[in-house]
Amino acid sequence: MNRAQQPYRRGAIRGFTLIELMVALFIGLFLLAGMVSVLQGTSHTSTNQVALAQLQNNERIAMTLMTDVIQQAGYYPDVQSSSLESAFPTAPALPAAPAPAFTEPGQFIVGKTGATTSGDSITVRYRTDGTVLNCLGSSDSLSVPHEYTFSVNASGQLVCSVDGSSPVPLIGNVRNIRLLYGIDSVSTTPYSSSPVNAYVAASDMTAVNWTNVHSVKIVFTLSTRWRVSLDRAPCRRSRLPASSASWLGTASMSSPRQPEGRTMQARVSTRLAFERGMVLISAMLLLLVMTVLGAAMFRVFNLQERTAGNTREKQRALHAAESAQIYAESWLSSSAGANATRGATCKSVSNTPSVCSNLMANPGVLPWKTQVSYTPPMLTVTSPGVLNGYYAAPSFYISFLAATYDPTTGTQTNIYQVDAQAYGGTTNAAAVVESKYAVSLTYSTQTNDSKFVNLSGT
Numbered sequence: 001m002n003r004a005q006q007p008y009r010r011g012a013i014r015g016f017t018l019i020e021l022m023v024a025l026f027i028g029l030f031l032l033a034g035m036v037s038v039l040q041g042t043s044h045t046s047t048n049q050v051a052l053a054q055l056q057n058n059e060r061i062a063m064t065l066m067t068d069v070i071q072q073a074g075y076y077p078d079v080q081s082s083s084l085e086s087a088f089p090t091a092p093a094l095p096a097a098p099a100p101a102f103t104e105p106g107q108f109i110v111g112k113t114g115a116t117t118s119g120d121s122i123t124v125r126y127r128t129d130g131t132v133l134n135c136l137g138s139s140d141s142l143s144v145p146h147e148y149t150f151s152v153n154a155s156g157q158l159v160c161s162v163d164g165s166s167p168v169p170l171i172g173n174v175r176n177i178r179l180l181y182g183i184d185s186v187s188t189t190p191y192s193s194s195p196v197n198a199y200v201a202a203s204d205m206t207a208v209n210w211t212n213v214h215s216v217k218i219v220f221t222l223s224t225r226w227r228v229s230l231d232r233a234p235c236r237r238s239r240l241p242a243s244s245a246s247w248l249g250t251a252s253m254s255s256p257r258q259p260e261g262r263t264m265q266a267r268v269s270t271r272l273a274f275e276r277g278m279v280l281i282s283a284m285l286l287l288l289v290m291t292v293l294g295a296a297m298f299r300v301f302n303l304q305e306r307t308a309g310n311t312r313e314k315q316r317a318l319h320a321a322e323s324a325q326i327y328a329e330s331w332l333s334s335s336a337g338a339n340a341t342r343g344a345t346c347k348s349v350s351n352t353p354s355v356c357s358n359l360m361a362n363p364g365v366l367p368w369k370t371q372v373s374y375t376p377p378m379l380t381v382t383s384p385g386v387l388n389g390y391y392a393a394p395s396f397y398i399s400f401l402a403a404t405y406d407p408t409t410g411t412q413t414n415i416y417q418v419d420a421q422a423y424g425g426t427t428n429a430a431a432v433v434e435s436k437y438a439v440s441l442t443y444s445t446q447t448n449d450s451k452f453v454n455l456s457g458t
Helices: 018-071 278-333
Strands: 109-116 119-126 146-152 158-162 168-171 174-183 198-200 215-222 371-373 395-406 411-423 430-442
Touching: 018 119, 018 146, 018 158, 018 168, 018 215, 018 278, 109 146, 109 174, 146 174, 278 395, 278 411, 278 430
Parallel strands: 119 174
Antiparallel strands: 109 119, 119 146, 146 158, 158 168, 174 198, 174 215, 371 395, 395 411, 411 430
């Protein structure tokens, strides 16, 4: 008797169909695209933070250099033997292109609007006593007044020229500089002591105005080759599916009822019977590779986010410490020198500025046991982890170092060491800065001012 071949059973096929594999690949690629999007967003944020930190560093360097030089304008050591007019006579324009002439006797500051294609220029004069450094980091001769000119060249560099010499680049990426001069616009008397009531550009200044400049407002426009956002960078999120369904392919087979007495042999292909899970193995290997790539990407994502956060916290701590340092130096030179004393021994924390006669043992070890707390405007002290908050208020410590007295000019100079420290959002981000600061006071009778000690014995 002829026996018909048994039909092939569909349930014996092992593995996944092509449709199932394509769906799995689509879901995997969708997840991978989400991870790539998150990685790109994090990379952009990290680049943004690094560029912003570099931008702030350039701004701080430029402002520090220009402020130090401009604050010395009009200084000369022999005030008892020379007048302002004799110390700073009229002078022609120097070879440096942006430097205009000093047309008034005693004039020690002058500027030019639109001196270069990148903005204004400013030139100041002062005479040094050998201890004052110029904008290039060196000291000048003592006999004559020296001129220092700041401007921005065609390459976008802030440059400084000393006595008309070739300008030396200080920082780059400066697009524009604008200078306004604080004057009493009503006064017509040269060298008036009236308070500032207007800030005027150099093109609107008169000859009398140049003799009554009391302050200078500096506006920088800096740039980077990266796109920097000063606000919080947007976070790009990918909406991932919560669940997925597999589409299963099905097939059915039927054969008509065969007439009795006839034999029918059904030919059924058994090629699929030899697929022992190869499609499943291939899919699993592919998913394993994507999983490894995803884990590596998230590791890079975590590292870059930590780097960006650390850079931001470091800059915040440094800026807070510099604010306390600048305040301490300003306090020393205020009140006509009354605060610049030899000080007394400091042993505790205080909120009142004072000068300490003893040096701090190790300023690099935090927290300090002896300090003066100072909270700058707009700085908020909060608990750790709060956005834009600070762990603690900045503080400073002023130490008296030495004093000199020149009996021929009646000039007393006290030298101080100013240490300042600050935290970022947590104790993991801290900054300590230190500077040497000199305060000079000239007076006619030594014994009338007991806060200074005559070291020369006369």
